[in-house]
Amino acid sequence: MPTSHKDTNLRTAAVIPAAGRGLRLGPGAPKALRTLGGVPILVHAVRAMARARAVQVIVVVAPPEGVAEVRALLDTHGLPDSTDIMVVAGGDVRQDSVRLGIAVLPEDVDVVLVHDAARPLVPVETVEAVVEAVRAGALAVVPGLPLADTVKSVDPETCEVTGTPQRALLRAVQTPQGFDRATLAKAHATVTQDVTDDASMVEQLGVPVLVVPGHEEAFKVTRPLDLVLAEAVLARRRATDGY
Ligand SMILES: Nc1ccn([C@@H]2O[C@H](COP(=O)(O)OP(=O)(O)OP(=O)(O)O)[C@@H](O)[C@H]2O)c(=O)n1
Numbered sequence: 001m002p003t004s005h006k007d008t009n010l011r012t013a014a015v016i017p018a019a020g021r022g023l024r025l026g027p028g029a030p031k032a033l034r035t036l037g038g039v040p041i042l043v044h045a046v047r048a049m050a051r052a053r054a055v056q057v058i059v060v061v062a063p064p065e066g067v068a069e070v071r072a073l074l075d076t077h078g079l080p081d082s083t084d085i086m087v088v089a090g091g092d093v094r095q096d097s098v099r100l101g102i103a104v105l106p107e108d109v110d111v112v113l114v115h116d117a118a119r120p121l122v123p124v125e126t127v128e129a130v131v132e133a134v135r136a137g138a139l140a141v142v143p144g145l146p147l148a149d150t151v152k153s154v155d156p157e158t159c160e161v162t163g164t165p166q167r168a169l170l171r172a173v174q175t176p177q178g179f180d181r182a183t184l185a186k187a188h189a190t191v192t193q194d195v196t197d198d199a200s201m202v203e204q205l206g207v208p209v210l211v212v213p214g215h216e217e218a219f220k221v222t223r224p225l226d227l228v229l230a231e232a233v234l235a236r237r238r239a240t241d242g243y
């Protein structure tokens with residue numbers, strides 16, 4: 001277990017991959033630049049990370065042609081001075097974007113969160129629970145929720161069901177996923193296989209990954225209906241919490 005996580009001189013960073021196209025959301029600007037309650041989705045995601053007191057560095061991974069636009073967008077939306085915010089160009093797939101974000105982390109960062117820009121409404125309590133679990137010694141932590149639906153595995157050729165995993169053993173995992181920096185860097189330097197999250201790269205190193213409770217409002221804006229839900233959650237927060 002790395003003792004460095006107890007060193008208060010070392011910082012926690014959040015890498016926010018935001019370079020995706022948002023094809024499943026339908027035609028329009030890159031997903032992270034579309035708005036929710038009049039504010040770009042990316043700005044919501046950056047604020048969600050900055051709200052966690054432990055997060056002192058944020059690296060936004062922007063669409064390659066949109067780095068200057070994203071920098072300007074963040075500058076206009078008045079983010080806290082206490083957080084260092086960098087913007088770098090992303091890659092073709094999510095893994096490339098995360099790797100490019102990790103590459104520019106300052107040396108004094110020992111804990112790294114990876115958070116999808118596409119999860120703009122993650123509550124601060126979820127972010128803090130992930131950081132705390134890493135600071136307590138876990139090398140990799142993911143927020144996860146039990147599933148509401150039964151899940152089937154399917155033969156992609158015939159569409160026949162090949163199995164029904166026991167639902168109680170499954171979790172739908174969200175972000176931010178939190179890591180000991182060296183473990184995450186090793187995973188990104190070693191694993192070349194296509195994966196859909198960072199924790200699965202760490203799993204391939206044989207490192208245990210801990211699940212902490214996720215949150216319903218940390219859902220990913222992926223399809224048009226998700227935007228409807230996100231607008232409703234945001235409107236409720238603005239009306240009741242002065243969000
Ligand atoms: N080349 C890529 C692809 C994805 N992402 C980011 O990874 C997160 C999760 O990806 P997803 O929700 O799948 O976003 P998109 O790739 O934009 O969606 P789609 O597959 O519908 O195009 C998003 O914040 C997205 O911006 C990224 O930084 N770089």
Ligand SMILES: C[C@](O)(CO)[C@H](O)COP(=O)(O)O
Binds near residue numbers: 094172196197220
């Ligand atoms: C990282 C992630 O959000 C965890 O659920 C998810 O795997 C991203 O998947 P996507 O296909 O890139 O949206």
